[in-house]
Amino acid sequence: MVRNKLRVTASWSSFGESLMGKPLQIFAEGIAEAIKEFCSSMACPTVRLSESRGEVEHVTPETAPAIVKRIAIELGRDFVIEGEGEDGTYLSVEVQDGSLRKLRVKQGTKESIIEANIPVVELGSELFEGLPLGKKFRIRAGKI
Numbered sequence: 001m002v003r004n005k006l007r008v009t010a011s012w013s014s015f016g017e018s019l020m021g022k023p024l025q026i027f028a029e030g031i032a033e034a035i036k037e038f039c040s041s042m043a044c045p046t047v048r049l050s051e052s053r054g055e056v057e058h059v060t061p062e063t064a065p066a067i068v069k070r071i072a073i074e075l076g077r078d079f080v081i082e083g084e085g086e087d088g089t090y091l092s093v094e095v096q097d098g099s100l101r102k103l104r105v106k107q108g109t110k111e112s113i114i115e116a117n118i119p120v121v122e123l124g125s126e127l128f129e130g131l132p133l134g135k136k137f138r139i140r141a142g143k144i
Contacts, residue, residue, distance in 0.1 A: 056083070056137045059091070061128035068093055068100065071141050072120045083139035089132055095120060096144065100127070107132045 056067060071081055077098040083091040087107070094102040100123060103114040112131060 056139055059083075059085075059133045059135065059137050061125040061131070061133060064128040064133065065123035065125060067139075068095065068123055069120055072098070075141060075143055078144040079141055080144055081139055081141045083137035085135045085137050087135060089135065089137075091133075091137060091139075094144075103127065105131045105133075 056063075059067065068081065071079060072095060078096050080095070081091070081093040085091070090104070090106040092102070092104040093100060098120055100116055100118045100120060103112075103116070105112045110132075114127065116127065118127065
């Protein structure tokens, strides 16, 4: 990390860089993207995560994907996250085969259910926009 920017250097010195121009660039960009995803997952706002329980300080559309990615690193490709917010808001995320399949948020009598097939590594804040997040959650995560 250099001034909040991730720098990745790949070299195939004396292996015909002039012939490998575009493939080398694609290779380096792929590595940079993978490292960036890993770093973003490690920066999630989880305060404590022990075994299958944890506490998340502030879940927002921006931090929710990082939480899912962090738990994916620890639990693998098939798991469920359930959480309850300070105000009783219920949150559930189901991941199968490395893809988010179902997102459910219930607040009082209002409930949002989103069924999707989005690989965890491609999760962004767009999926979580407009949901009643922005609070502290007690979460449980387990393998399916």
